[in-house]
Amino acid sequence: MEIADIFWDASLDELKRGYVQEKEAFICLLCGERVEKGIIYPYENRFYEAERFMRIHIESAHRSVFDYLIGMDKKLTGLTDHQKSLLRLFYQGKNDSDIQQELGIGSASTIRHHRFALKEKERQAKTFLAMMELLKEKDEYAPAFLPVHKTARMVDxxxxxxxxxxxxxxxxxxxxxxxxxxxxxxxxxxxxxxxxxxxxxxxxxxxxxxxxxxxxxxxxxxxxxxxxxxxxxxxxxxxxxxxxxxxxxxx
CATH class of the missing domain: 1.10.10 (Arc Repressor Mutant, subunit A)
Structure with missing residues (x-):
C-alpha cells in the first residue's frame, strides 16, 4: 500500500501521533519511514526501542506532526494562509495580546473572535467526519478514488x-x-x-x-x-x- 493510501486511511489518533503500527513495523505517515519492531536503534549516543525511535524520527525529520500538517496545501487542510498563521501562533502558546501585536491586526478581542471561528470550524469538521463514517456503512456504490499525494501542488x-x-x-x-x-x-x-x-x-x-x-x-x-x-x-x-x-x- 502506498504512503498516500496509508495516510488517508489512518484514524484521527494515528494522524495526531504521526505513525501507524503494523504487525512487524511502525510506519511514519509523513514520509513513509519504516521502523522494524524488535530492533534497538541508536540516536545521539543512546539506544531506543522501535516505537520511541519512531517518535524521535518525527521530531528530528518533521519537527512535529502539527508543523507537517499545517504545511500541507490549503486544498488539503481547508485553511487560509491567515488561519494557518494564527494556528501556528496558538500552537506556540502565545496569548491573544502577543498575537495581535505580532500580526498587527485589530485588537486582542479580534484574536478571540478568530479563536471562536476556528472552534466552530472544528465542530463542523467533527460533524461532517461522523456523517462520512456513517455513510461508509451504507453507501455500497461509493467508488474507490485515487488518493491525493500529500505533496500535491494542485488539488482539483x-x-x-x-x-x-x-x-x-x-x-x-x-x-x-x-x-x-x-x-x-x-x-x-x-x-x-x-x-x-x-x-x-x-x-x-x-x-x-x-x-x-x-x-x-x-x-x-x-x-x-x-x-x-x-x-x-x-x-x-x-x-x-x-x-x-x-x-x-x-x-
Whole structure:
C-alpha cells in the first residue's frame, strides 16, 4: 500500500501521533519511514526501542506532526494562509495580546473572535467526519478514488478518478508493465497524474539525485526525460535546488 493510501486511511489518533503500527513495523505517515519492531536503534549516543525511535524520527525529520500538517496545501487542510498563521501562533502558546501585536491586526478581542471561528470550524469538521463514517456503512456504490499525494501542488478535479480507471490508464500507457517504458506521454491531466505516480516509484525517498542521475532513471521510463522531470516538479512529486544541481522526492 502506498504512503498516500496509508495516510488517508489512518484514524484521527494515528494522524495526531504521526505513525501507524503494523504487525512487524511502525510506519511514519509523513514520509513513509519504516521502523522494524524488535530492533534497538541508536540516536545521539543512546539506544531506543522501535516505537520511541519512531517518535524521535518525527521530531528530528518533521519537527512535529502539527508543523507537517499545517504545511500541507490549503486544498488539503481547508485553511487560509491567515488561519494557518494564527494556528501556528496558538500552537506556540502565545496569548491573544502577543498575537495581535505580532500580526498587527485589530485588537486582542479580534484574536478571540478568530479563536471562536476556528472552534466552530472544528465542530463542523467533527460533524461532517461522523456523517462520512456513517455513510461508509451504507453507501455500497461509493467508488474507490485515487488518493491525493500529500505533496500535491494542485488539488482539483484531476483527482476525480477511480482505482478502476487508474488500472485502465496504466494498462494503456504501460502495456508491458510499469517497470517498462511509457508508450507515450498522456495528453490529459488525469492520465498524466496516474502515469507520473507510477514513474515516481522508481525513485528512492531518502536519496538525493544529481540531474544526471535523475535523467538516467527517468530515461528508462520515457525518452523525453526532461518532460517527465518538469511534470514531476509541477505536480509536486519532486523538489530541487534552484540551480538544478540536486533533486529529491518531496515528503
Amino acid at each position: 478535479d484531476r483527482y476525480n478518478i477511480t482505482k478502476e480507471e487508474q488500472e485502465k490508464i496504466i494498462q494503456k500507457y504501460f502495456p508491458e508493465g510499469t517497470n517498462h517504458s511509457l508508450v507515450k506521454f498522456p495528453p490529459r491531466e488525469k492520465q498524466r497524474l496516474v502515469v507520473l505516480r507510477e514513474i515516481v516509484k522508481r525513485l528512492e525517498v531518502e536519496c538525493i539525485y544529481t540531474e544526471k542521475e535523475l535523467n538516467e532513471i527517468l530515461k528508462s521510463a520515457y525518452d523525453d526525460y526532461v518532460l517527465i522531470r518538469r511534470n514531476l516538479i509541477e505536480y509536486g512529486f519532486l523538489d530541487r535546488k534552484p540551480d538544478g544541481s540536486q533533486y529529491w522526492l518531496k515528503k
